[in-house]
Amino acid sequence: MNKYKNTLEECSKIAKREYKEVSKKLKKVKKDLTFSQDILVETILTFNNSDINDKAIYDSINEVNNKTSELLKNGFKSFEKSFSKKSDNLSEFTVTLFGRTKAGKSTIREALTTGDGSTIGKGAQRTTRDVMIYNWNHLRILDTPGFDAYKGEEDEKIAFSQVDETDLILFLVTSDSIEESEFEKLATLRRENKPVIILLNVLYDLKHPIKRKQFLSNPKKHVSRDAIIGHLSRLKFLSKKHFDIQNISVIPIHALSAFESNHSKGEQKKKLYETSNFKYFRDYLTKEIETSGKQKRVQSFRDSYIFHLENSIKPVYEDSYKSLKPIVRLLQNKQFELRNWFDKFIPDKNDEIERDINKLFEPLFNQLDFFVDQNIENSDFGDMWNNIVNKHIAENKIKLIQESIISDMNRYLEEFFK
Numbered sequence: 001m002n003k004y005k006n007t008l009e010e011c012s013k014i015a016k017r018e019y020k021e022v023s024k025k026l027k028k029v030k031k032d033l034t035f036s037q038d039i040l041v042e043t044i045l046t047f048n049n050s051d052i053n054d055k056a057i058y059d060s061i062n063e064v065n066n067k068t069s070e071l072l073k074n075g076f077k078s079f080e081k082s083f084s085k086k087s088d089n090l091s092e093f094t095v096t097l098f099g100r101t102k103a104g105k106s107t108i109r110e111a112l113t114t115g116d117g118s119t120i121g122k123g124a125q126r127t128t129r130d131v132m133i134y135n136w137n138h139l140r141i142l143d144t145p146g147f148d149a150y151k152g153e154e155d156e157k158i159a160f161s162q163v164d165e166t167d168l169i170l171f172l173v174t175s176d177s178i179e180e181s182e183f184e185k186l187a188t189l190r191r192e193n194k195p196v197i198i199l200l201n202v203l204y205d206l207k208h209p210i211k212r213k214q215f216l217s218n219p220k221k222h223v224s225r226d227a228i229i230g231h232l233s234r235l236k237f238l239s240k241k242h243f244d245i246q247n248i249s250v251i252p253i254h255a256l257s258a259f260e261s262n263h264s265k266g267e268q269k270k271k272l273y274e275t276s277n278f279k280y281f282r283d284y285l286t287k288e289i290e291t292s293g294k295q296k297r298v299q300s301f302r303d304s305y306i307f308h309l310e311n312s313i314k315p316v317y318e319d320s321y322k323s324l325k326p327i328v329r330l331l332q333n334k335q336f337e338l339r340n341w342f343d344k345f346i347p348d349k350n351d352e353i354e355r356d357i358n359k360l361f362e363p364l365f366n367q368l369d370f371f372v373d374q375n376i377e378n379s380d381f382g383d384m385w386n387n388i389v390n391k392h393i394a395e396n397k398i399k400l401i402q403e404s405i406i407s408d409m410n411r412y413l414e415e416f417f418k
């Protein structure tokens, strides 16, 4: 018992440490993502202020940005809500009962906590409609509304909302019918990688006195590993298929016996308790917590962190990436096209400029010899030649060459940005 209690105490410390650690990580992720969001906003502003200012592209990026911001805000909200919920119960190890309606979840809980039976279903109706919290054996036990009830979608949502807080799932199935749909339902909970133990409630009516006597005289015939061997391979198969758990633990129990044992005396009490197999169930749970409770507690935080990142944050970025990709590709293509044009335009224009300049100066060269012969004696020789050159340049409008290059370039760019 000491080892068990010590483990739970350590679990509680681990939970506090993990909570801090994960909260820190969460803050960091939020900061990083906000930063990346800011970059996008900055890009949009730069784009908007640039000459490109293409309205269609601007609107697309802006729309992606708004959508991403909104989704991200919601993603973080659910992320933070889940973590603040966890912070309320850091010191407790939480075990949750899940399963089909009328499988006997509340009966188990009543049996464990010596209840008066008031929460056990009486008729054919689903009974537990909200998550009920109890304490047993230093654990926090949650009894949830069952799934697969007629019009029970709301109840299922309530039950499933509890998974985040759970360190260990007790999945209750009954021997009369093991439905694949129950496994499919629970599979959605397993996405958070919660550890699962199956409790197989072996149904057997205790009302009929003779049948009851027979049952209690040889409980192993019904409630034992050998007795459920026929169900075992199916349960393992379904667990592999839907939970990806290779060798799931299955514990046969008789919940009603355990409950009745609490309200019986003497030999009957002993017999009923023995029949229920609750001693084995309790010992198994104790051992499980002693051996892997700490790891389960760490797992609860880390897996839930990963789960939320994977499910609330990652899809937002994947969507944003998908929407931005074609825009980025379009801009990259345009950039490539522009660069190609420049690569060709510059040498072409260089040749053209060289030709134009040569043409422009040709007449000057032609008259240079004559000018030298005529004016060599003149002391203003230098200034006179400068005047001729300047006049020639002004008359021949060297600016025209410049303007023609600029107008060629503008024409192309206008066409390009259209």
Ligand SMILES: Nc1nc2c(ncn2[C@@H]2O[C@H](COP(=O)(O)OP(=O)(O)OP(=O)(O)O)[C@@H](O)[C@H]2O)c(=O)[nH]1
Pocket: 099, 100, 101, 102, 103, 104, 105, 106, 107, 108, 119, 120, 121, 122, 123, 125, 126, 127, 128, 129, 144, 145, 146, 147, 202, 203, 204, 205, 206, 254, 255, 256
């Ligand atoms: N015939 C028979 N009935 C049983 C046995 N064990 C439990 N029951 C009955 O099955 C029903 C189980 O009820 P609950 O324990 O309330 O079931 P639950 O899983 O909590 O159901 P919800 O709260 O609706 O999700 C009760 O009416 C029990 O009396 C059994 O071994 N044989």
Ligand SMILES: [Mg+2]
Pocket: 105, 106, 107, 119, 121, 127, 128, 143, 144, 145, 146
């Ligand atoms: Mg119930």
